[in-house]
Amino acid sequence: MASKTIESYRAGAEVFHGDELCRKKSIELLEELCLPNGLFPMEDLEEFGYNREVGFVWLIQKKKKDHVFKQIKRAVSYATEVTAFVEKYKLKKMTGVKTKELLLWLSVIEVYFENPTSEKLTFKTGTGLSDTFPASAFELEK
Numbered sequence: 501m502a503s504k505t506i507e508s509y510r511a512g513a514e515v516f517h518g519d520e521l522c523r524k525k526s527i528e529l530l531e532e533l534c535l536p537n538g539l540f541p542m543e544d545l546e547e548f549g550y551n552r553e554v555g556f557v558w559l560i561q562k563k564k565k566d567h568v569f570k571q572i573k574r575a576v577s578y579a580t581e582v583t584a585f586v587e588k589y590k591l592k593k594m595t596g597v598k599t600k601e602l603l604l605w606l607s608v609i610e611v612y613f614e615n616p617t618s619e620k621l622t623f624k625t626g627t628g629l630s631d632t633f634p635a636s637a638f639e640l641e642k
Contacts (some may be wrong), residue, residue: 513551522548526559527640534589536621536638539611541567542578558583571637572609575600576608589613599623 516525522545527537529550544562551557558581565578579596586592589610597608610624613635621638624630 509551509554509556510549511551512553513549513556515547515549517547519543519545522546522559525550525566529557529586532618533586533591534613535591535611536635538638538640539591540582541565542577543581555586556583569637572633574633574637576598577605589616599625601625601629 502540502641504512504591510539512540516522523542525548526540526542526545530537530539540559540567542561545559546562547558547560548624549558560581561578562580564580566575568575577598577600579598582596584591584594590610591611593612594609595607600606600610601624606625606629608623609626610622612622614620614622619635620632621635622630624633
């Protein structure tokens with residue numbers, strides 16, 4: 501049932517294909533939302549879609565990607581498909597992103613700034629736990 505709902509959000513979306521274009525579009529979106537441009541360090545992207553009307557975005561990559569954000573030593577896993585509803589300073593109702601907490605992988609369901617001037621980015625998991633990190637840890641390395 502949930503996938504039918506997701507499909508309805510895809511209708512009317514801008515859809516892009518190819519790794520280079522999808523990366524570019526995902527970075528542009530993060531910058532437009534005033535979020536760090538390195539939040540989606542995914543590889544071999546096949547599709548990026550954005551329905552501006554409802555604020556729904558998705559990224560599809562060839563295979564799951566594990567990534568460590570070095571500055572905060574935090575492991576994050578990105579499934580082949582990542583989805584989220586977006587608004588300025590926030591990603592919510594996320595699917596396909598997990599973070600490692602001790603020995604457990606927990607689903608990340610929200611990423612947001614408490615307020616627009618904050619330098620700290622908060623990550624909320626499906627268990628209700630949240631953690632805050634410097635936003636600079638999620639910027640693309642130049």
